[in-house]
Amino acid sequence: MTAKLYTGAEMVVKALSALEVKYLFGYPGGSVLDIYDALFQQDDVEHVLVRHEQAATHMADGYARATGEVGYVLATSGPGATNCVTGIATAYMDSIPMVVLAGQVPTTLIGDDAFQETDIVGCSRPIVKHSFNCRRLEDIPNIIAQAAYIAKTGRPGPVVVELPKDILMPTHKAAFNIELDVQMRSYNPTVKGHPKQIKKAVKTIANAERLVVYSGGGIVLANAAELLTELVETLDAPVTNTLMGLGGISGTHKNFIGMLGMHGSLEANKTMANADVILALGARFDDRVTNNVKKFCPNATIIHVDIDPTSISKTINAHVPVVGLVDIVIEQLLAELKETNFQKNEAALKQWWQQIEGWRSVNSVSYVPPAEGGKIKPQQVVEAMYKITNGEAYVCSDVGQHQMFAAQYYPFAKPRQWINSGGLGTMGFGFPAAMGVKMAFPDSHVICITGDGSIQMNIQELSTCMQYGIPVKIISLNNRSLGMVRQWQDMVYGGRHSSSYMESLPDFVKLAEAYGHVGMQINTLDELDSKLEQAFAMKDRLVFVDVLVDEKEHVYPMQIRLGAIDDMWIKKGDKA
Amino acid sequence: MRRILAILLENEPGSLSRIVGLFSQRAFNIETLTVAPTDDPSLSRITIATVGDDKVLEQIVKQVNKLIDVIKITDLTERAHVERELVLVKVLAMNDKSRTEVKRIADIFRGAIIDIGKQIYTIELTGDADKIAAFIKTLSYETEIVEVVRSGCVGIARGEKALKV
Ligand SMILES: Cc1ncc(C[n+]2csc(CCOP(=O)(O)OP(=O)(O)O)c2C)c(N)n1
Ligand SMILES: [Mg+2]
Numbered sequence: 001m002t003a004k005l006y007t008g009a010e011m012v013v014k015a016l017s018a019l020e021v022k023y024l025f026g027y028p029g030g031s032v033l034d035i036y037d038a039l040f041q042q043d044d045v046e047h048v049l050v051r052h053e054q055a056a057t058h059m060a061d062g063y064a065r066a067t068g069e070v071g072y073v074l075a076t077s078g079p080g081a082t083n084c085v086t087g088i089a090t091a092y093m094d095s096i097p098m099v100v101l102a103g104q105v106p107t108t109l110i111g112d113d114a115f116q117e118t119d120i121v122g123c124s125r126p127i128v129k130h131s132f133n134c135r136r137l138e139d140i141p142n143i144i145a146q147a148a149y150i151a152k153t154g155r156p157g158p159v160v161v162e163l164p165k166d167i168l169m170p171t172h173k174a175a176f177n178i179e180l181d182v183q184m185r186s187y188n189p190t191v192k193g194h195p196k197q198i199k200k201a202v203k204t205i206a207n208a209e210r211l212v213v214y215s216g217g218g219i220v221l222a223n224a225a226e227l228l229t230e231l232v233e234t235l236d237a238p239v240t241n242t243l244m245g246l247g248g249i250s251g252t253h254k255n256f257i258g259m260l261g262m263h264g265s266l267e268a269n270k271t272m273a274n275a276d277v278i279l280a281l282g283a284r285f286d287d288r289v290t291n292n293v294k295k296f297c298p299n300a301t302i303i304h305v306d307i308d309p310t311s312i313s314k315t316i317n318a319h320v321p322v323v324g325l326v327d328i329v330i331e332q333l334l335a336e337l338k339e340t341n342f343q344k345n346e347a348a349l350k351q352w353w354q355q356i357e358g359w360r361s362v363n364s365v366s367y368v369p370p371a372e373g374g375k376i377k378p379q380q381v382v383e384a385m386y387k388i389t390n391g392e393a394y395v396c397s398d399v400g401q402h403q404m405f406a407a408q409y410y411p412f413a414k415p416r417q418w419i420n421s422g423g424l425g426t427m428g429f430g431f432p433a434a435m436g437v438k439m440a441f442p443d444s445h446v447i448c449i450t451g452d453g454s455i456q457m458n459i460q461e462l463s464t465c466m467q468y469g470i471p472v473k474i475i476s477l478n479n480r481s482l483g484m485v486r487q488w489q490d491m492v493y494g495g496r497h498s499s500s501y502m503e504s505l506p507d508f509v510k511l512a513e514a515y516g517h518v519g520m521q522i523n524t525l526d527e528l529d530s531k532l533e534q535a536f537a538m539k540d541r542l543v544f545v546d547v548l549v550d551e552k553e554h555v556y557p558m559q560i561r562l563g564a565i566d567d568m569w570i571k572k573g574d575k576a
Numbered sequence: 577m578r579r580i581l582a583i584l585l586e587n588e589p590g591s592l593s594r595i596v597g598l599f600s601q602r603a604f605n606i607e608t609l610t611v612a613p614t615d616d617p618s619l620s621r622i623t624i625a626t627v628g629d630d631k632v633l634e635q636i637v638k639q640v641n642k643l644i645d646v647i648k649i650t651d652l653t654e655r656a657h658v659e660r661e662l663v664l665v666k667v668l669a670m671n672d673k674s675r676t677e678v679k680r681i682a683d684i685f686r687g688a689i690i691d692i693g694k695q696i697y698t699i700e701l702t703g704d705a706d707k708i709a710a711f712i713k714t715l716s717y718e719t720e721i722v723e724v725v726r727s728g729c730v731g732i733a734r735g736e737k738a739l740k741v
Contacts, residue, residue, distance in 0.1 A: 125594060126601045130644040133589055150644055185741060186586055186647045310638040313631070 005173035008137035009034035012101065012163065015144040017044035018178050021072050023063065023439060024048070025056035029076025030116060031103030034168040048439070048468060051460040053080050055432035057087020058458070061096050062396060062433030065419045067440045068223060070097040070151050077103040077165075078116030082123060086426060088158045089127040093423025094244060095221060097156040099147045100124075106166035107135060121162050129157030137167040141178035149182035154189025155308040156221060189307065193324035193332050201279075201303045201320050202336040208277035208301075209348040210355075211237045214260065217244030217422070218282015218306060220415040224327035225249065228281065231330050234337060236349055238356055240268040242283050243407055244422040251391075251411025257356060258365060261289040262559045263404045266364035266568055266576055269559070271356055273297055273566035280304045282326040285316040286423075295564035305329045364557045364570050365408050375550035376525050378402060378477045382409035384528050385447060385475060388536050393445035394419060394437045396472075398430035398454030401483035404555040406449045428457025434472040435465060445473070445536065452478045452502055462515035465542045473535055474512075474544045479551040480505060487554045492561075512544035522547045578607070578627050580652040580659060580731045581637070582739050586645040587613050587620040594643050595622060604628065604636050608661070608728030619647070619741065623730045625705075648739055656734040659704045662727040664690075665712065668720040669697040677718040685711045696722065705729060 006014060012035050016024060025048045028036045039047050050056040053075045060071025071091075075084050081102040091098045105114040121131045130150050132143045140163070147159040166172075193201075205211060213235070219228050225248050232239045232255050240260040241248050249256050258265030260272055272278065278300045283289070285304075290296045293315055304311075304318035305326055312321045322329055367379045382405050385393070391413055397403040397420040412418045419437060421429040434448035448455075455476050465472065477483075485500040509519030518541045522531050528547070535543040560567040560575070568576040585591050592611055599606050607625040614621050626636065633651070640649045652659070669675045669692075678697050682689055687701035701711055708726065715721060733739070 121590065122593070125597050131590070184644075187644050308642065310635065310642055314635060 003175040006176045007034065007038070007170045007173055008140055008163070008168040009038040011137065011140040011176055012144065012168070013038045013042060013045060014176055015141040015178055016072065017042070018141070018180060019145065019148050021045050024072045024074050025050060025059045025436070026074030027053050027056060027076065027080055029078075029080045029103065031077040031105060031165045032074060032163070032168070034165070034170070035074065035101075035103075035163075047074070048464070050432070050464050052458065053083035054087050054428065055458050055461045055464070057084045057098070057100065058090065058426075058429050058432035059436035059439075060098055061087060061091050061429075062419055062436030063440050064091075064096050064098055064436075065433070066394060066416050066437040068221075068416070070099055070148050071436065073098065073100040075100065075102050076116065077105055077120070078118050081120035082118055085123060085127070088124050088160065090421050090424045090426045090429055091158040092127040092129070094217060094421065095156050096158065097151040098158040099144070099151050100158060100160045101144075102160060102162050104162045104164040107164045108166065110164065121160060124160050127158070128160050129155075131160040131162070133162050134167065135164065137172055138174045138177075140167070141176055145178055145180055146182050146184065150187065190323050191325045191328055193305065193322045193329040195332075197320060197322045198329070198332045198336050201322055202333060202340060202342070204277055204301055204303055204320055205235065205279065205333075205337075206340065206342055209345060210274060210276045210352045211235060211279065212271050212275040212277075213237050213239040213279045213281065214242075214272065214283055215239060215245045215248050215281040216242040216283025218326045219245055219248035222282060222307075222325055222327040223415070224282070224330055225415040227327055227330040227334070229253065231334060234334065234342070236344055237279070238271050238353070240264070240271065242286070242289060242422070243420065245283060246407060246418045247412035247415040250413045252413065257360070259407055260565070261286075262291070263408065263555050263557065266362050266557055266566070266570065267356055267359035269566040269568060270359040270576075273564060274355065275300050278302045280306075280318075281330065282306060284311040285314070287315070289565070290316060291559045291565050291567065292562050297565065362570065362576070364568070364576070367553070370525065370550065373524075376522070376528060376547060378405045378479070378549040378553055379409050380525065380528065381475065381477055381547050381549065382406050382449070384532050385449070386410045388529070388532050389445045389447070393417070393447050394434070394441065395447050395449055396420070396430045396434035396437055398448070398450040399425045399427045399484075400451045400454055401479070401487065401553070401555050402449055402451045402454075402477040405477070427454040430454060431458050431472075431474065432461050435461060435470045438470050438472045439468075448472055448474045450474060450476050451483060452476060452480060452505055453482045455508075459511070462512065462517060462542070466516045469540070471538070471540050471542045474542070475532075476508060476544070476546050477549050478505075478508070478546050479549050479553070481551050483551070484555070490554065508544055508546040512542070517542040517544060519544045520546065577629065577633075578625065578653070579633055580657070580729060581624045581626065581640070582650050582652050582731060583622040583624065583640060583646060584614070584648045584739050584741070585620050585622065585643070586647070587618055588645060591620060591645045592622070594645070595624075595640065598639055598643065602635070602639060604632065608726070610728040610730055616741070621739070623728070625729050647741060650733070650739055652731045652733060655737070657731050658734060659729050659731040660702050661705060661708055661729040662700070662702050663708050663711070664698060664700055664725045665715060665721060666696055666698045666723040667715055668695060668722060670695050674719045678715065681711070681714050681718065685714075687711065
């Protein structure tokens with residue numbers, strides 16, 4: 001019996017179904033119509049039609065962040081593919097596993113400036129983990145399997161697969177062969193930490209008197225939150241999270257000293273600055289954390305654990321580098337601590353914690369509530385949101401002041417609960433990301449916390465939500481301005497609000513209604529809780545809550561530019 | 577410091593562009609770059625001569641290694657190695673005097689005259705970067721250089737050590 005033969009388009013879909021792909025986020029066009037035809041004739045893979053390809057990438061990204069699985073995108077050649085670029089870059093900066101299938105003009109026309117031809121592999125080269133120019137239909141299944149494997153292993157990241165139209169068309173067929181157990185001679189992601197380095201790390205930890213654990217998005221990506229908590233409790237060390245690492249340890253854990261960095265807590269930044277040993281776990285010493293690298297923690301011995309060797313000693317020199325998957329390395333550290341009969345240095349710990357409590361008592365992450373009848377403070381909205389959702393919601397953020405308020409005032413109990421574009425800072429990310437999360441977890445509260453600026457960067461997806469019934473809750477902290485820009489202009493540019501004021505904002509309530517959803521506006525503090533409760537009670541409806549907040553509020557604390565990590569403004573005109 | 581990096585990678589479309597792209601994206605320096613398939617046609621070998629301090633070099637090696645289709649990278653300059661570059665030089669050889677001089681210099685440097693035109697000699701020479709620089713400089717004292725093409729350097733470790741899969 002001869003093997004059944006398939007078209008390239010059928011192979012694409014069959015490969016996705018072999019990989020157990022549930023959702024494919026995309027938008028059709030000439031070069032991928034054969035794939036759409038193949039999708040139409042099966043039920044394994046559900047296609048979700050967005051309204052803009054950028055949103056497809058963010059939806060896949062949100063889905064991936066919440067589930068830990070690979071997110072899949074399909075776009076046509078040319079403009080469809082280039083519309084994905086921002087989403088690919090967003091996923092790349094935050095190490096999110098994603099596969100983007102992009103159509104291409106027929107191989108016979110490549111290079112001719114054919115209609116809707118762009119070299120998407122070239123365009124995306126600096127922002128992908130890897131990419132494939134697929135040129136033969138027989139290669140399609142294994143290229144897709146390899147793309148998925150590369151996307152999710154090691155340090156995860158986006159992978160682009162370019163599929164020319166002529167290898168997808170019904171004119172050519174071939175047998176379908178796929179190797180799901182991918183082996184590549186050129187790619188073996190290191191997994192275990194080197195035993196010698198583990199020993200060195202534990203020795204350094206055991207001799208520390210002022211240890212701090214600084215953990216990042218790697219903990220979330222590696223599902224290492226429980227291990228991190230165990231390690232922190234074993235050492236009784238203070239632990240701080242990066243913006244990407246929030247939820248890596250519960251935000252209410254007694255050892256948690258808050259987020260660090262530009263808008264981190266004073267205690268987190270002070271603890272870093274005064275530590276004698278910094279244990280960095282799945283974090284990359286980003287410039288939004290370190291502030292001026294030349295002034296960064298000069299007295300600390302740095303142990304840096306990361307799956308990606310390029311992250312180690314890139315910006316800050318590591319004294320004890322450990323390359324490995326962070327979950328496995330923490331297990332190794334715990335085993336070695338046990339092996340060497342680690343005993344806490346109680347006296348040193350007591351002193352260290354006393355010092356930290358001193359910084360904590362400044363209560364740097366705080367705000368002044370409005371006077372009677374005054375405008376709602378944005379922080380109050382986040383606090384109300386936290387209360388009503390029991391701290392259990394998925395919170396997907398856009399970019400701006402609202403993002404920082406959410407990070408500061410919603411203590412995340414679990415990893416993957418906090419979803420934001422930390423590395424690229426992509427306005428327009430939050431809403432489609434929330435949609436992807438809601439598709440993965442339809443029974444959970446999923447919030448998109450956004451601003452009047454950001455929400456308009458992908459607002460068209462209100463239509464997608466209607467089509468597929470995706471009842472996310474959009475909470476817009478409407479300050480009638482590009483708040484974060486305005487804050488910098490207030491602080492650095494003499495209060496000249498150049499193009500940071502949003503004139504002619506739409507009526508968001510009516511806009512939501514026009515798309516068939518529920519719109520709500522909150523103007524005063526006394527209706528904040530009740531209206532939010534109402535919104536969350538509408539489980540099956542998308543509710544757009546437009547909250548008018550105080551436009552003058554700034555995000556504090558804030559690092560002083562070019563200073564050390566702990567040089568901070570606590571509030572307006574008040575230095576730490 | 578000048579370094580010579582040898583890279584073994586999958587011989588696939590796009591592999592080279594990823595290397596070149598990486599260098600420009602991260603503002604790493606490329607002095608010379610050569611690429612060709614190895615005895616195993618599924619593999620390419622790239623030699624890059626670059627300059628940078630230790631920190632930059634560490635990043636270059638790590639970043640190149642991180643590319644999915646790179647199998648191995650090694651810094652040849654860390655150990656004993658042989659470095660060679662091929663140069664073809666076209667010079668004016670208008671009269672007996674200059675012809676004799678050019679021939680003499682070529683002989684001293686163990687170069688070979690590989691083509692002769694009416695008033696032009698073309699010389700081929702291999703050597704390391706210093707030798708080639710010295711050769712071109714010496715020639716320029718005696719005659720006018722019309723055209724120079726250099727292959728970029730290739731290198732290999734001395735002794736047992738080999739860069740292979
Ligand atoms: C796509 C994109 N363009 C520009 C920026 C620069 N930027 C950062 S925050 C911000 C303002 C965001 O305004 P809004 O969404 O209303 O949030 P707010 O700061 O007011 O809470 C801008 C323009 C960005 N991060 N992303
Ligand atoms: Mg705003």
